[in-house]
Amino acid sequence: MAHATATVDVMRPPAPAERGVDVYNLKLGMWVFLASEVMFFTALIGSYIVLRFGASPNQWAQPGKVLSIQITAFNTFLLICSSVSMVKAYASIADGNVKLMKAWLLVTILCGATFVGIQVYEYIHLIEHGFVPSGVREGSELAELVAKGVLPAATMGLYGSTFFTMTGFHGFHVTCGVISMAYLYFTKALPGKYSKQNYGGIETVGLYWHFVDLVWIILFTIVYLI
16 A cells, blocks of 8 residues: 655644744754854954044044955945845745755855955955054055054054954854855755755755844944945
Protein backbone atom coordinates (compact mmCIF):
# COMPACT_ATOMS: atom_id res chain seq x y z
CA MET A 1 0.00 0.00 0.00
CA ALA A 2 1.46 3.29 -1.05
CA HIS A 3 1.75 6.05 1.48
CA ALA A 4 1.62 9.71 0.38
CA THR A 5 4.40 11.87 1.73
CA ALA A 6 3.06 15.09 3.23
CA THR A 7 5.01 18.29 2.68
CA VAL A 8 5.79 19.90 6.02
CA ASP A 9 5.68 23.68 6.13
CA VAL A 10 8.44 24.47 8.64
CA MET A 11 7.69 28.18 8.37
CA ARG A 12 4.43 27.67 10.30
CA PRO A 13 3.68 25.99 13.66
CA PRO A 14 2.33 22.41 13.50
CA ALA A 15 -1.45 22.09 13.37
CA PRO A 16 -2.01 20.77 16.92
CA ALA A 17 0.10 23.54 18.40
CA GLU A 18 -1.41 26.61 19.95
CA ARG A 19 -0.78 29.66 17.77
CA GLY A 20 2.04 31.82 19.08
CA VAL A 21 3.89 34.70 17.47
CA ASP A 22 4.99 32.68 14.42
CA VAL A 23 8.69 33.07 15.29
CA TYR A 24 10.75 29.91 14.95
CA ASN A 25 13.91 29.28 16.99
CA LEU A 26 16.46 30.42 14.39
CA LYS A 27 14.62 33.67 13.79
CA LEU A 28 14.20 34.31 17.52
CA GLY A 29 17.89 33.59 18.06
CA MET A 30 18.81 36.07 15.34
CA TRP A 31 16.63 38.78 16.89
CA VAL A 32 18.31 38.22 20.28
CA PHE A 33 21.73 38.35 18.64
CA LEU A 34 20.85 41.56 16.78
CA ALA A 35 19.67 43.12 20.03
CA SER A 36 23.16 42.57 21.47
CA GLU A 37 24.67 43.97 18.26
CA VAL A 38 22.54 47.10 18.60
CA MET A 39 24.05 47.69 22.04
CA PHE A 40 27.55 47.04 20.70
CA PHE A 41 27.33 49.48 17.80
CA THR A 42 25.44 52.02 19.91
CA ALA A 43 28.43 52.10 22.26
CA LEU A 44 30.90 52.56 19.38
CA ILE A 45 28.87 55.19 17.55
CA GLY A 46 27.92 56.94 20.78
CA SER A 47 31.58 57.23 21.77
CA TYR A 48 32.42 58.75 18.41
CA ILE A 49 29.55 61.25 18.65
CA VAL A 50 30.63 62.35 22.14
CA LEU A 51 34.24 62.82 21.01
CA ARG A 52 33.37 64.38 17.66
CA PHE A 53 30.79 66.90 18.81
CA GLY A 54 32.45 67.47 22.16
CA ALA A 55 35.47 68.92 20.40
CA SER A 56 35.65 72.47 19.10
CA PRO A 57 34.72 72.87 15.41
CA ASN A 58 38.33 73.56 14.46
CA GLN A 59 39.69 70.75 16.64
CA TRP A 60 38.33 67.85 14.56
CA ALA A 61 39.37 67.06 11.00
CA GLN A 62 36.81 67.63 8.26
CA PRO A 63 36.04 64.26 6.58
CA GLY A 64 36.67 65.59 3.09
CA LYS A 65 40.28 66.42 3.94
CA VAL A 66 41.10 62.89 5.08
CA LEU A 67 38.58 60.37 3.75
CA SER A 68 37.58 59.31 0.23
CA ILE A 69 33.93 60.32 0.32
CA GLN A 70 33.20 59.65 -3.38
CA ILE A 71 34.45 56.06 -3.20
CA THR A 72 32.59 55.40 0.03
CA ALA A 73 29.40 56.95 -1.36
CA PHE A 74 29.50 54.43 -4.21
CA ASN A 75 30.19 51.67 -1.69
CA THR A 76 27.16 52.78 0.32
CA PHE A 77 24.98 52.68 -2.79
CA LEU A 78 26.28 49.17 -3.48
CA LEU A 79 25.37 47.99 0.01
CA ILE A 80 21.87 49.48 -0.28
CA CYS A 81 21.44 47.64 -3.58
CA SER A 82 22.49 44.40 -1.85
CA SER A 83 19.77 44.96 0.73
CA VAL A 84 17.21 45.31 -2.06
CA SER A 85 18.45 42.13 -3.75
CA MET A 86 18.17 40.27 -0.44
CA VAL A 87 14.53 41.37 -0.17
CA LYS A 88 14.04 40.08 -3.72
CA ALA A 89 15.63 36.74 -2.81
CA TYR A 90 13.35 36.37 0.20
CA ALA A 91 10.23 37.36 -1.74
CA SER A 92 11.13 34.93 -4.53
CA ILE A 93 11.49 31.88 -2.30
CA ALA A 94 8.39 32.87 -0.30
CA ASP A 95 6.51 32.71 -3.62
CA GLY A 96 8.12 29.37 -4.44
CA ASN A 97 10.40 30.69 -7.20
CA VAL A 98 13.64 28.86 -6.37
CA LYS A 99 15.46 29.87 -9.56
CA LEU A 100 14.90 33.57 -9.00
CA MET A 101 15.88 33.23 -5.33
CA LYS A 102 19.23 31.75 -6.37
CA ALA A 103 19.87 34.62 -8.77
CA TRP A 104 19.04 37.38 -6.26
CA LEU A 105 21.02 35.69 -3.49
CA LEU A 106 24.06 35.50 -5.77
CA VAL A 107 23.67 39.22 -6.57
CA THR A 108 23.60 39.97 -2.84
CA ILE A 109 26.75 37.93 -2.24
CA LEU A 110 28.60 39.68 -5.08
CA CYS A 111 27.55 43.14 -3.88
CA GLY A 112 28.63 42.33 -0.32
CA ALA A 113 31.98 40.94 -1.44
CA THR A 114 32.56 44.00 -3.61
CA PHE A 115 31.78 46.27 -0.67
CA VAL A 116 34.42 44.51 1.44
CA GLY A 117 36.93 44.71 -1.42
CA ILE A 118 36.38 48.45 -1.85
CA GLN A 119 36.71 48.98 1.90
CA VAL A 120 40.06 47.16 1.87
CA TYR A 121 41.14 49.38 -1.02
CA GLU A 122 40.07 52.45 0.97
CA TYR A 123 42.10 51.32 3.99
CA ILE A 124 45.18 50.81 1.82
CA HIS A 125 44.70 54.24 0.25
CA LEU A 126 44.29 55.95 3.65
CA ILE A 127 47.31 54.19 5.17
CA GLU A 128 49.46 55.12 2.15
CA HIS A 129 48.53 58.76 2.73
CA GLY A 130 49.41 58.48 6.43
CA PHE A 131 46.05 57.96 8.13
CA VAL A 132 46.48 55.07 10.59
CA PRO A 133 44.64 53.85 13.74
CA SER A 134 47.06 55.80 15.94
CA GLY A 135 46.41 59.01 14.01
CA VAL A 136 48.86 60.33 11.44
CA ARG A 137 52.09 58.62 10.42
CA GLU A 138 55.19 60.78 10.61
CA GLY A 139 56.62 61.91 7.28
CA SER A 140 53.37 61.25 5.44
CA GLU A 141 51.23 63.54 3.30
CA LEU A 142 48.73 64.03 6.13
CA ALA A 143 51.55 64.76 8.58
CA GLU A 144 52.47 67.72 6.41
CA LEU A 145 48.87 68.97 6.59
CA VAL A 146 49.02 68.67 10.38
CA ALA A 147 52.29 70.64 10.43
CA LYS A 148 50.67 73.37 8.32
CA GLY A 149 47.69 73.55 10.66
CA VAL A 150 45.22 72.26 8.07
CA LEU A 151 44.48 69.23 10.25
CA PRO A 152 44.28 69.44 14.08
CA ALA A 153 47.14 67.61 15.75
CA ALA A 154 45.39 67.24 19.11
CA THR A 155 42.55 64.97 17.98
CA MET A 156 43.96 63.05 15.02
CA GLY A 157 44.78 60.10 17.30
CA LEU A 158 41.17 59.91 18.49
CA TYR A 159 39.93 60.35 14.94
CA GLY A 160 42.06 57.50 13.64
CA SER A 161 41.24 55.08 16.45
CA THR A 162 37.47 55.69 16.33
CA PHE A 163 37.33 55.59 12.53
CA PHE A 164 39.20 52.32 12.10
CA THR A 165 37.44 50.70 15.07
CA MET A 166 33.92 51.49 13.85
CA THR A 167 34.44 50.82 10.15
CA GLY A 168 36.69 47.84 10.87
CA PHE A 169 34.13 46.10 13.07
CA HIS A 170 31.42 46.84 10.55
CA GLY A 171 33.56 45.46 7.75
CA PHE A 172 34.08 42.31 9.82
CA HIS A 173 30.30 41.95 10.21
CA VAL A 174 29.79 42.39 6.46
CA THR A 175 32.45 39.75 5.79
CA CYS A 176 30.70 37.33 8.15
CA GLY A 177 27.43 38.04 6.33
CA VAL A 178 28.99 37.34 2.93
CA ILE A 179 30.50 34.08 4.19
CA SER A 180 27.15 33.02 5.70
CA MET A 181 25.26 33.78 2.49
CA ALA A 182 27.87 31.97 0.40
CA TYR A 183 27.53 28.93 2.68
CA LEU A 184 23.74 28.94 2.28
CA TYR A 185 24.06 29.43 -1.47
CA PHE A 186 26.37 26.48 -2.06
CA THR A 187 24.99 24.07 0.55
CA LYS A 188 21.26 24.91 0.53
CA ALA A 189 20.20 27.04 -2.43
CA LEU A 190 22.09 25.33 -5.27
CA PRO A 191 21.22 21.77 -4.15
CA GLY A 192 17.55 22.79 -4.09
CA LYS A 193 16.98 22.37 -0.34
CA TYR A 194 14.91 25.55 -0.07
CA SER A 195 11.25 25.65 -1.02
CA LYS A 196 8.10 27.66 -0.41
CA GLN A 197 7.59 25.61 2.75
CA ASN A 198 11.19 25.82 4.01
CA TYR A 199 13.27 28.97 3.63
CA GLY A 200 14.21 29.81 7.21
CA GLY A 201 17.90 30.27 6.42
CA ILE A 202 17.18 32.97 3.83
CA GLU A 203 14.94 34.88 6.21
CA THR A 204 17.38 34.63 9.11
CA VAL A 205 20.47 35.74 7.21
CA GLY A 206 18.34 38.45 5.59
CA LEU A 207 17.60 39.97 8.99
CA TYR A 208 21.32 40.08 9.74
CA TRP A 209 22.12 41.60 6.35
CA HIS A 210 19.55 44.38 6.68
CA PHE A 211 20.97 45.19 10.11
CA VAL A 212 24.54 45.64 8.85
CA ASP A 213 23.20 47.76 5.98
CA LEU A 214 21.34 50.02 8.41
CA VAL A 215 24.39 50.37 10.64
CA TRP A 216 26.51 51.38 7.65
CA ILE A 217 24.04 54.09 6.58
CA ILE A 218 24.34 55.56 10.08
CA LEU A 219 28.15 55.28 10.04
CA PHE A 220 28.42 56.83 6.59
CA THR A 221 26.26 59.76 7.64
CA ILE A 222 28.04 60.66 10.88
CA VAL A 223 31.61 59.75 9.87
CA TYR A 224 31.81 60.76 6.21
CA LEU A 225 29.18 63.47 5.78
CA ILE A 226 29.11 65.44 9.05
